[in-house]
Amino acid sequence: MAPRRQGATGEREAEDAQGCCVPGECLRPREPVRVEDAVRVLCNNDTCAVGRYMHRECFEQWEAGVLAYLKSCGRxxxxxxxxRHQNLWTKKGYDLAFKACGxxxxxxHLKKDLDWAPPGSVIRADEEKKRRRRARSGRTPAAVDVRSRAFSLSSSGSCSPPSASSEPSASPTHVVPHAITSAKRNSKSEIVSDRIRAGAGANGxxxxRLDFxxxxxxxxxxxxxxxxxxxxxGNHGNDDTRLFILSTLAGQHKPRVSCALCKETLDVFDRYPLVDGTFFLSPRQHxxxxxxxxxxxxxxxxxxxxxxxxxRCDPERTIRCRFCGQKWDGSSLVLGTMYSYDIFMATPCCAERLKCNNCYKPLLHPHQRLNYSDYSHPVTCPHCRVLDAHFVKPLGYCFTKRAFPLFQQWP
Structure with missing residues (x-):
């Protein structure tokens, strides 16, 4: 089901004026879409008036979510x-993933316009060639932020889910062990102790991290x-997500954090991966x-x-829904970064999770679904008119570590 072809250069100003057409949350809502640094998509609805351009960061976050959906589809x-990344926007992959592209x-349904080249793409192609040469010479590639990435604060604070964020420019064959080798090679000359100044208000x-x-x-x-x-x-190590996390924790004098589930204490590192796990933002203090x-x-x-x-490295770390018994799985999330939404509430598994926090009436139909990050946003209940992040509930209300019986508070 290939979307229709759209686009004449004469429509450019009107398309820009419509703003970012990303489904769900725009990461830069106050910034207009500049065609020179945008991604063009096509909708197969002939009467669609939403727009045809996304901020590049918004597209990468959205695409990461589609890739996470594709991962669960058929072949x-x-x-x-x-x-999966190579096939996503071709017929081979899109026929499987289009349901996640509403x-x-x-x-x-939206589809990336593979035939469209933004202004300045020649320069971008030259930069890509240089990047590939650097990668072959031994440099570590850029990593994904979010998975339905990443979605990090550079993605509004965020990654996509589960799963994450921005689309990596390098092949997955560039693996972490290469980074491990580089880290070990430089550790003696660069690291005098295990404490160094992280910069940007991190107070050292x-x-x-000495190794991986x-x-x-x-x-x-x-x-x-x-x-x-x-x-x-970011340029010269000025990554918004990293600086946000480090400056926030430094302001609280917290060089370590605790896991929300097992309470294990984790060191925070001054460079990516920032933690042996992942951070996320939630409107509720879990x-x-x-x-x-x-x-x-x-x-x-x-x-x-x-x-x-x-x-879920061992059975004791497994949590499941108290209402339907389905296990929560965070294995598709990108490690070492931050998601801008509540990762526990991003994939509600049953109708009980879709009820108002005030009147306990359903906010959505059982089969209706939102984008991952939308479940963390405040909404007004159509029944009692209370504004709240209704889909974000206490962990103990939603999950249990016991297989049976269900409906029991998480110890």
Whole structure:
């Protein structure tokens, strides 16, 4: 079901004026879409008036969510990460993933316009060639932020889910062990102690990672730059997400954080991967160790989950829905970075999770679904008219560590 072809250069101003057409939350709502640094998409609804351009960061976050959906579809389950990314916008992959590509118009599905080249693309192609040469010479590739990435504060604070964020420019064959080798080679000359100045107000309280051995807990196919955030995305190390996390924790004098599930203490590092797990922002304080922050005028809580709980390394780390018994799985989330939404509430599994926090009446139909980040946004209940982040509920209300019986508070 290929979307219709649209576009004449004469329509450019009108398209720009419509703003970013990303389904769900725009990461830069106050900034117009500049065609020179945008991604063009097509909707197969002939009457769609939402627009045809997305901010590049918004597209990458949205695409990461579509890739996460593709991972669960038919023959795509056996594809590698690289194959899924290569096939996504071709007929081979899009026929499987189009259901996750709903347009905001509500009557069509979006698809990346592979035939469109933005102004300045020649320069961008030259830069890509240089990047590839650097990668071949031994530099570590840029990693994914979000998965339905990443979605990090550079993605409004965020990644996509589960799963994450921005689209990696390098092949998944560039794996973390290469970064491990580089880190070990430079460690003697660069690291005098395990405490160094992290910059940007971090006050030198954070650890410098000496190696990546803790990630050996992961299955081998996950030890790559898609699953683990390795490098800054800003120039000269000025990555917004990293600086936001480090400055926030430094202001609270917290060089360590606790896992929201198992309470294990985790060191925070001055460079990516920032933690042996992942951070996320939630409108609810799930644990007393979560740090209160202000993001775009809203109160949020910076929370952490360790790698062991995300991967469910042992049965004691498994949590399941108290109402339907389905297990929560965080293994598709990118490690070492931050998601801008509540990762526990981003994939409600049953109707009980879709009820108002005040009157307990359903806010959505059982089969209606939102984008991952939308479940963390305040909404007004149509029944009692109370405005709240209704889909974000206490962990103890939604989950239990016991297989049976259900409906029992999480100890």
């Amino acid at each position: 795509a389950r056996s594809w590698s990460e690289r194959q 347009c905001r118009c509500g009557r069509g 309280i954070f650890s410098r 051995s803790t990630f050996n807990l992961l299955p081998k196919h996950k030890v790559n730059s898609y699953q683990i955030k390795i490098e800054d995305e 644990t007393s160790s979560a740090v209160e922050v202000k993001v775009e005028g809203r109160t949020q809580y910076l929370t952490c989950v360790c790698m062991g709980c995300l991967e």
